[in-house]
Amino acid sequence: MTQTLLAYGATAIAAAWVVWSVLLPRSVKQKLRGRGKAPAGKGGCGDDCGCGD
Amino acid sequence: MSEAVLDAPVPTTGDMAGDSGARGARVALVGNPNSGKTALFNALTGSRQKVANYAGVTVERKEGVATTPGGRRVRILDLPGTYSLRARSPDEEVTRDVVLGRFPGEEPPDLLVCVADATNLRLVLRLILELKQVGQPAVLALNMYDIAKRQGLEIDLDRLSAELGMPVVPTVAVRKGGIEALLEEIDRRAPQISAPGAAAWHEPDASELRAAHKEAERILKATVTPPKRPDTWTGRLDGVLLHPVAGSVVLLAVLFLMFQAVFTWAVPAMDAIDAGFGALGGVVNSALPDGMLKSLLADGIIAGVGSVLVFLPQILILFFFIILLEDFGYMARAAFLMDRVMGGAGLHGRAFIPLLSSFACAIPGIMAARVIDNRRDRFATIMVAPLMTCSARIPVYTLIIAGFIPRQTVWGFASLQGLVMFGLYASGIASALLVAFVMRRLLWRGAVEPFIMELPTYKLPDAKNVLMNVGQRAQVFLRRAGTIILAMMVLVWFLSTVPGPPPGAVGPAIDYSFAGMLGHFMEPILTPIGFNWQIGVALIPGMAAREVAVGALGTVYAVSGEDTGALSTLLSNQWSLATALAFLAWYVFAPQCASTLAVVKRETNSWRWPIIMFVYMIALAYLAAFLVYHTARAFGG
Numbered sequence: 093m094t095q096t097l098l099a100y101g102a103t104a105i106a107a108a109w110v111v112w113s114v115l116l117p118r119s120v121k122q123k124l125r126g127r128g129k130a131p132a133g134k135g136g137c138g139d140d141c142g143c144g145d
Numbered sequence: 146m147s148e149a150v151l152d153a154p155v156p157t158t159g160d161m162a163g164d165s166g167a168r169g170a171r172v173a174l175v176g177n178p179n180s181g182k183t184a185l186f187n188a189l190t191g192s193r194q195k196v197a198n199y200a201g202v203t204v205e206r207k208e209g210v211a212t213t214p215g216g217r218r219v220r221i222l223d224l225p226g227t228y229s230l231r232a233r234s235p236d237e238e239v240t241r242d243v244v245l246g247r248f249p250g251e252e253p254p255d256l257l258v259c260v261a262d263a264t265n266l267r268l269v270l271r272l273i274l275e276l277k278q279v280g281q282p283a284v285l286a287l288n289m290y291d292i293a294k295r296q297g298l299e300i301d302l303d304r305l306s307a308e309l310g311m312p313v314v315p316t317v318a319v320r321k322g323g324i325e326a327l328l329e330e331i332d333r334r335a336p337q338i339s340a341p342g343a344a345a346w347h348e349p350d351a352s353e354l355r356a357a358h359k360e361a362e363r364i365l366k367a368t369v370t371p372p373k374r375p376d377t378w379t380g381r382l383d384g385v386l387l388h389p390v391a392g393s394v395v396l397l398a399v400l401f402l403m404f405q406a407v408f409t410w411a412v413p414a415m416d417a418i419d420a421g422f423g424a425l426g427g428v429v430n431s432a433l434p435d436g437m438l439k440s441l442l443a444d445g446i447i448a449g450v451g452s453v454l455v456f457l458p459q460i461l462i463l464f465f466f467i468i469l470l471e472d473f474g475y476m477a478r479a480a481f482l483m484d485r486v487m488g489g490a491g492l493h494g495r496a497f498i499p500l501l502s503s504f505a506c507a508i509p510g511i512m513a514a515r516v517i518d519n520r521r522d523r524f525a526t527i528m529v530a531p532l533m534t535c536s537a538r539i540p541v542y543t544l545i546i547a548g549f550i551p552r553q554t555v556w557g558f559a560s561l562q563g564l565v566m567f568g569l570y571a572s573g574i575a576s577a578l579l580v581a582f583v584m585r586r587l588l589w590r591g592a593v594e595p596f597i598m599e600l601p602t603y604k605l606p607d608a609k610n611v612l613m614n615v616g617q618r619a620q621v622f623l624r625r626a627g628t629i630i631l632a633m634m635v636l637v638w639f640l641s642t643v644p645g646p647p648p649g650a651v652g653p654a655i656d657y658s659f660a661g662m663l664g665h666f667m668e669p670i671l672t673p674i675g676f677n678w679q680i681g682v683a684l685i686p687g688m689a690a691r692e693v694a695v696g697a698l699g700t701v702y703a704v705s706g707e708d709t710g711a712l713s714t715l716l717s718n719q720w721s722l723a724t725a726l727a728f729l730a731w732y733v734f735a736p737q738c739a740s741t742l743a744v745v746k747r748e749t750n751s752w753r754w755p756i757i758m759f760v761y762m763i764a765l766a767y768l769a770a771f772l773v774y775h776t777a778r779a780f781g782g
Binding site: 117 | 440
């Protein structure tokens with residue numbers, strides 16, 4: 093039972109992370125964070141792909 | 146004026162100067178493409194960013210903080226390279242608008258640092274003369290000064306400073322040479338900072354342009370003495386490397402060697418990583434009692450993430466070569482060689498830079514297309530950028546090649562696996578050119594604009610820079626493995642495990658899971674191209690990032706209870722050669738990267754283009770997989 097709860101908990105966290113990082117558009121995330129624009133110093137594609145550019 | 150102008154409000158100099166003190170004065174780096182602005186920015190701020198040898202690498206705004214010897218904190222802006230304030234492309238418009246204080250939401254800079262390539266002052270002098278009209282205090286950083294000295298160029302720094310009316314500081318940004326002197330000069334110029342925004346620049350007419358050109362030539366003659374013995378090495382090397390035949394042969398040989406190295410050098414490290422994850426799985430299996438958590442850790446996370454991480458050595462070797470060639474100055478030559486081919490396909494010569502960036506990831510490539518001023522040319526480049534083989538495809542390719550292509554030598558020296566990898570990259574390039582050719586004829590008729598590009602001088606690659614960039618690539622890959630790939634693997638495991646099989650069920654548990662249902666639902670569509678339902682399951686999470694498909698296959702087969710060692714060995718037992726080749730063909734075209742589509746929408750400001758991209762790429766992927774599968778079957782594969 094404990095194993096099942098832990099496994100399902102991990103799945104719920106992973107699902108929430110995927111929704112936040114992959115599915116939600118950046119504009120929605122900025123509104124939710126209460127920011128008007130991307131933080132200064134973020135060049136290239138920023139967080140879009142994690143390519144580091 | 147107080148010395149604290151740059152770091153504290155000084156109301157006596159006017160409101161804006163007071164503002165600049167409160168927010169930290171803003172210093173903008175302005176210069177021609179490839180003059181070393183980004184390297185200077187890194188040296189000033191310590192910020193770690195990519196430094197490349199080909200023109201136009203700086204596309205986005207970058208800001209950092211530097212501390213002067215006087216203890217002032219100044220904000221440094223790295224602006225896109227430009228030849229003139231008469232901007233022609235979107236990135237040049239950014240530079241012009243920021244410098245003139247017209248950029249929305251961006252405060253004008255308090256001080257301009259004009260960055261010049263000391264080996265090539267001709268073009269930058271005209272830009273500096275334009276910048277002088279802006280009326281802001283300015284300093285000239287004469288970058289790559291060591292190379293100019295080595296070439297025998299003699300530059301009269303005092304005369305140059307007097308002619309331009311601004312201090313001149315020689316710098317060697319990649320080795321942090323002259324950085325202290327430049328910061329001291331920023332300190333000295335601080336008292337001159339006044340209210341920014343007093344831009345007196347206006348678009349010059351033809352006579353003003355001619356006058357500026359004459360003035361630049363006069364200053365050049367007065368201050369620069371050409372070398373007594375001109376540099377012959379660059380000429381000799383270019384005689385070979387830019388030759389239409391010899392240069393093309395060298396380019397092909399360089400690419401060929403690169404892919405050979407990817408497959409031969411990486412083997413020991415890959416075997417070690419594979420063994421490490423195998424051992425970790427063994428520890429989890431023996432330490433935990435049977436249950437969901439054990440299944441999640443062993444089948445989901447370790448099998449899934451491990452099957453992707455094993456490709457880290459190959460990705461790093463590939464980037465080691467790309468960065469080495471960029472630093473050497475060869476990539477700009479490759480662009481020159483490719484220009485004729487790209488022009489034939491209807492792509493602008495400047496498209497080489499975005500397309501080259503797309504070998505790392507299509508997203509920076511698509512964003513780099515901003516360097517192309519013509520809308521038709523820019524959109525054509527954006528639409529084909531995802532066809533270049535991005536690093537996320539490498540795990541997919543290497544998995545299938547390792548499982549299905551024998552590790553044997555052909556022609557006495559070449560690895561067959563490396564040859565196949567080379568062929569897949571070539572297919573990506575060829576398909577990009579073909580699609581561009583068709584699109585230019587169907588959607589964007591019109592002549593391609595001419596391409597002018599300066600070739601940088603050859604430089605010995607800086608080991609620290611190469612290692613830093615390779616290290617960044619490793620960080621990026623590991624971050625992806627620890628975030629998106631890990632999260633997707635947990636979800637794939639969940640979908641492959643829940644719901645469990647009903648009482649009395651005889652088939653594998655995954656057949657009764659959500660993933661099994663979905664896979665079986667997709668099977669009729671995928672059967673004609675030789676894909677089984679497990680591949681269908683892997684394609685869906687692969688929408689988030691292509692390499693996730695590899696991890697998903699690892700998880701799906703692990704949950705199926707078919708884990709008999711390395712994933713590539715398992716697949717070679719489960720799939721026919723025709724299926725494996727069709728899978729490779731699918732991934733040459735597959736549009737499976739949601740982030741790429743989102744960036745296309747952002748860059749084109751329309752949903753139309755990402756939709757067209759998705760539809761054409763998925764149609765091509767299906768068609769290519771279908772043709773390859775049935776051709777391979779006909780030959781007994």
